[in-house]
Amino acid sequence: xxxxxxxxxxxxxxxxxNNLSRRQAAALVGISEAFWGYLERGERNPGxxxxxxxxxxxxxxxxxxxxxxxxxxxxxxxxxxEKILTLGEEHKVFIIKFLDAYLExxxx
Numbered sequence: 001x002x003x004x005x006x007x008x009x010x011x012x013x014x015x016x017x018n019n020l021s022r023r024q025a026a027a028l029v030g031i032s033e034a035f036w037g038y039l040e041r042g043e044r045n046p047g048x049x050x051x052x053x054x055x056x057x058x059x060x061x062x063x064x065x066x067x068x069x070x071x072x073x074x075x076x077x078x079x080x081x082e083k084i085l086t087l088g089e090e091h092k093v094f095i096i097k098f099l100d101a102y103l104e105x106x107x108x
Contacts, residue, residue: 003066004042010065012040014058014075028057059083 001009015025026036030053038044046054055062059082064075084095 001068002042004045006042006068007046007065008040008042010067010075011036011054014054014060014065015040017075018058025057029053 015022018025020028022036022040023033026033029036029050031050035044039046039050051062051065054065059079060075061078064078084092087095
């Protein structure tokens, strides 16, 4: 699968996971519905500015739009990390301690 197709496939996954129509997703990003459709089908290549707008609108890292296979899981993890980064320091410390304890248990 070419990079434009990978991007389009992942873009569609992001849109569907957020329960948005093409029109809604395009409006959220600030592009036309037609251009969104071209991107999803891998018929057009987005510029860096569009990639950045998409990533910011959906709160994901831009590189996740280009990866194959584990993209869905990576995107979900990335979205959670972005939310964690907005928390207060006490909450971040708690989450880190919890994850450390959990990882220690499962790695035994």
